[in-house]
Amino acid sequence: MAETPVLEVEDLAKTFDVSRPWLQRVLAGEGRRTLRAVDGVSFDIPKGTTLSLVGESGCGKSTVARLVVGLYRPSRGRVLFEGVELERARAVAEQRRRMQMIFQDPYASLNPRWRVKDIVAEPIRAFGLVKGAAEQQEMVGRLLTQVGLSPADGEKFPHEFSGGQRQRISIARALSSNPDFLVCDEPTSALDVSVQAQILNLMKDLQQRLGLTYLFISHNLSVVRQVSDRIGVMYLGRLVELSPAETLFTAPRHPYTRALMEAIPDLDMTGRQRIPVGGEVPSPIDPPSGCPFHPRCPLANDRCKAERPALLPARGTPESLTACHAVEEGRDPPPRPAGMDQRMGTTATAL
Amino acid sequence: MAPLLEVRDLRVEFPTRRGTLTALDGVSFDIAPGEVLGMVGESGAGKSMTGAAIIGLLEPPGRIAGGEIRLNGKRIDNLPYEQMRRIRGREIGAIFQDPLTTLNPLYTVGRQLVETIQSNLGLDAAEARRRAVHWLEQVGIPAAAQRVDSYPHEFSGGMRQRVVIALALCAEPKLIVADEPTTALDVSIQAQVITLLKGLARDKGTSMMLVTHDMGVIAETADRVAVMYAGRIAEIGPVREVVKHPKHPYTRGLMASIPPLDRRVEKLAQIDGSMPRLSAIPPGCAFNPRCPEVFGRCRVERPVLLEAGGTRAACWLYDPASEKRAPEAMRHG
Numbered sequence: 001m002a003e004t005p006v007l008e009v010e011d012l013a014k015t016f017d018v019s020r021p022w023l024q025r026v027l028a029g030e031g032r033r034t035l036r037a038v039d040g041v042s043f044d045i046p047k048g049t050t051l052s053l054v055g056e057s058g059c060g061k062s063t064v065a066r067l068v069v070g071l072y073r074p075s076r077g078r079v080l081f082e083g084v085e086l087e088r089a090r091a092v093a094e095q096r097r098r099m100q101m102i103f104q105d106p107y108a109s110l111n112p113r114w115r116v117k118d119i120v121a122e123p124i125r126a127f128g129l130v131k132g133a134a135e136q137q138e139m140v141g142r143l144l145t146q147v148g149l150s151p152a153d154g155e156k157f158p159h160e161f162s163g164g165q166r167q168r169i170s171i172a173r174a175l176s177s178n179p180d181f182l183v184c185d186e187p188t189s190a191l192d193v194s195v196q197a198q199i200l201n202l203m204k205d206l207q208q209r210l211g212l213t214y215l216f217i218s219h220n221l222s223v224v225r226q227v228s229d230r231i232g233v234m235y236l237g238r239l240v241e242l243s244p245a246e247t248l249f250t251a252p253r254h255p256y257t258r259a260l261m262e263a264i265p266d267l268d269m270t271g272r273q274r275i276p277v278g279g280e281v282p283s284p285i286d287p288p289s290g291c292p293f294h295p296r297c298p299l300a301n302d303r304c305k306a307e308r309p310a311l312l313p314a315r316g317t318p319e320s321l322t323a324c325h326a327v328e329e330g331r332d333p334p335p336r337p338a339g340m341d342q343r344m345g346t347t348a349t350a351l
Numbered sequence: 352m353a354p355l356l357e358v359r360d361l362r363v364e365f366p367t368r369r370g371t372l373t374a375l376d377g378v379s380f381d382i383a384p385g386e387v388l389g390m391v392g393e394s395g396a397g398k399s400m401t402g403a404a405i406i407g408l409l410e411p412p413g414r415i416a417g418g419e420i421r422l423n424g425k426r427i428d429n430l431p432y433e434q435m436r437r438i439r440g441r442e443i444g445a446i447f448q449d450p451l452t453t454l455n456p457l458y459t460v461g462r463q464l465v466e467t468i469q470s471n472l473g474l475d476a477a478e479a480r481r482r483a484v485h486w487l488e489q490v491g492i493p494a495a496a497q498r499v500d501s502y503p504h505e506f507s508g509g510m511r512q513r514v515v516i517a518l519a520l521c522a523e524p525k526l527i528v529a530d531e532p533t534t535a536l537d538v539s540i541q542a543q544v545i546t547l548l549k550g551l552a553r554d555k556g557t558s559m560m561l562v563t564h565d566m567g568v569i570a571e572t573a574d575r576v577a578v579m580y581a582g583r584i585a586e587i588g589p590v591r592e593v594v595k596h597p598k599h600p601y602t603r604g605l606m607a608s609i610p611p612l613d614r615r616v617e618k619l620a621q622i623d624g625s626m627p628r629l630s631a632i633p634p635g636c637a638f639n640p641r642c643p644e645v646f647g648r649c650r651v652e653r654p655v656l657l658e659a660g661g662t663r664a665a666c667w668l669y670d671p672a673s674e675k676r677a678p679e680a681m682r683h684g
């Protein structure tokens with residue numbers, strides 16, 4: 001029998017009220033406005049594996065992250081942690097210890113008045129993980145060393161560190177409670193590639209040795225390729241493709257995924273054209289009808305404008321779940337590896 | 352052409368209870384009009400500090416303890432606060448690494464843009480608002496006209512970052528100091544922002560110091576690149592040379608750590624060990640404890656920038672007088 005996944009997310013949705021203040025609204029004669037940050041997302045993450053979320057800025061990745069660790073309450077749908085409703089699981093301290101989050105914004109998540117050693121030790125203390133002060137100090141020192149800082153750095157305050165050093169402090173803090181499930185929202189974006197490699201190697205090592213499970217969020221697709229077992233591509237609050245990592249890079253199926261792959265920077269300076277996804281980025285306050293990608297999609301037709309596509313196994317690569325009528329109908333061009341598919345990004349009008 | 356920005360022998364110190372830390376030590380470079388200088392290097396190496404020194408916003412107790420900074424030939428490192436503040440808005444635009452420090456959480460993004468535009472360009476409110484929406488569109492904020500009245504916390508991380516970029520650009524400065532401007536952005540918006548920045552450099556002659564960890568962005572945008580390590584410049588040269596044929600052992604390690612896009616590797620290459628703390632920078636070459644090529648002289652004498660075939664590298668392997676020379680393979684990248 002299959003093991004219960006560490007995380008199961010079912011039809012998760014989150015809306016925000018983004019109405020203007022009452023007076024302004026009345027003067028302008030407009031109603032309340034809601035923004036659907038996440039709109040019906042489902043996935044699960046088996047133990048010891050990594051699921052990554054990628055997608056346009058503002059598509060709802062961090063909102064999903066905050067929902068799955070209980071920082072936001074869902075507007076709809078549910079989250080199960082090892083088969084238990086999240087809210088029930090989080091009522092138990094031991095379960096809270098087991099799930100931690102590395103925030104996208106390390107500045108905002110570190111208390112500026114605390115010394116780094118206290119920041120890192122806080123979960124250790126809260127969950128009573130060590131006995132004496134000496135043991136705690138040793139553990140903090142070890143955690144700081146693991147992320148490329150030194151035990152002596154524990155005496156300093158967050159403002160005495162560079163951006164990447166602060167990000168490493170928040171990683172050390174997240175690791176300090178020995179979590180089993182870690183949500184990493186852009187964990188290495190502030191790090192140089194060499195420290196990034198150290199952190200990613202550390203995360204991989206922890207996964208291999210201790211079976212950690214990760215929900216990983218990054219804009220850096222090379223990093224995503226290195227760490228993921230599966231990758232979910234989000235667009236305007238929805239999952240448009242959910243595929244094994246290798247398949248996503250060798251045979252991306254959803255037109256948005258394909259366009260995204262063409263926009264990756266060209267490090268090799270081959271002169272490859274970098275094609276931004278064409279068209280206007282739509283507003284989540286007023287999302288397009290049917291398939292939310294249709295105003296920008298070269299394959300869009302009338303059905304796409306009317307009917308929201310469901311996430312289904314793709315023709316030819318059934319291991320990829322894809323929400324696209326063209327893929328379902330078999331009228332999409334044959335898939336090609338990332339960076340070799342110049343024709344899919346070419347509705348270019350944005351620039 | 353005379354450089355727009357000249358940084359000479361810049362030294363920044365932090366007096367602390369445990370003694371004075373030297374965060375930048377002998378940093379020199381120029382930026383020509385319309386040129387983009389990329390700046391990369393170890394996290395904590397002093398990239399943001401260099402930017403902060405240029406725009407006159409070093410966080411106390413940090414202070415410039417030596418060297419000079421010139422904009423258009425005029426010294427700007429010793430100006431009184433008020434005078435520097437005016438230069439900062441009008442002539443130097445800054446994009447900070449941390450969007451939250453730039454944005455005031457209490458004001459809508461529109462109000463912040465309008466105020467910046469009005470105070471720097473002296474436009475009336477209606478025109479300033481029109482421009483505010485224009486700049487939000489330029490940086491790819493969807494439905495800019497609707498969202499101009501949102502507060503920063505109502506935006507995603509990447510959207511806030513784009514507002515910060517719009518704030519830096521809206522006063523049309525000659526020099527932009529951009530610290531990780533595209534890190535929080537997805538690749539598509541990133542491409543759009545990079546195109547925008549490159550367009551400003553090309554069409555308006557705007558110069559830029561671009562700090563980023565993203566080598567792809569560097570490769571696409573920068574004309575030259577400076578690589579920093581432990582408060583010093585380790586290597587500087589044309590972008591193609593530095594990225595494709597790095598000469599300094601640190602730069603070589605750095606470039607080797609870039610995760611590949613076209614395949615998955617078991618373990619990423621990394622440079623073992625970590626950068627020394629500012630209070631414990633080793634004598635000689637700061638990279639010597641981690642350097643695979645280290646030899647006698649490296650532990651005693653601090654290397655200066657030397658001609659290294661295409662770039663300049665602060666490494667004794669490129670001194671004809673050294674007992675050890677760069678292996679053939681390294682010299683030709």
Ligand SMILES: Nc1ncnc2c1ncn2[C@@H]1O[C@H](COP(=O)(O)OP(=O)(O)OP(=O)(O)O)[C@@H](O)[C@H]1O
Binds near residue numbers: 058063104504
């Ligand atoms: N507290 C909030 N109030 C109102 N709107 C919000 C709030 N938090 C997020 N949003 C909106 O929800 C959408 C999704 O935001 P989210 O932070 O999840 O995006 P993201 O995918 O993480 O983007 P990025 O890659 O830029 O970090 C955005 O349009 C954002 O403006």
Ligand SMILES: Nc1ncnc2c1ncn2[C@@H]1O[C@H](COP(=O)(O)OP(=O)(O)OP(=O)(O)O)[C@@H](O)[C@H]1O
Binds near residue numbers: 394398400401
């Ligand atoms: N207020 C301070 N007091 C003491 N040291 C500081 C202070 N601010 C920064 N530093 C130190 O100065 C050094 C340079 O920091 P800087 O922010 O310039 O690094 P950076 O190269 O921008 O790194 P990153 O890539 O991580 O942003 C770091 O080692 C940091 O620890």
Ligand code: SF4
Binds near residue numbers: 255291304
């Ligand atoms: S459903 Fe239609 S509009 Fe949407 S991605 Fe597929 S082809 Fe394009």
Ligand code: SF4
Binds near residue numbers: 637638640645
């Ligand atoms: S000077 Fe010596 S230690 Fe420093 S980088 Fe060159 S070879 Fe390595």
Ligand SMILES: [Mg+2]
Binds near residue numbers: 063508509
């Ligand atoms: Mg986010």
Ligand SMILES: [Mg+2]
Binds near residue numbers: 162398399400530
């Ligand atoms: Mg920095």
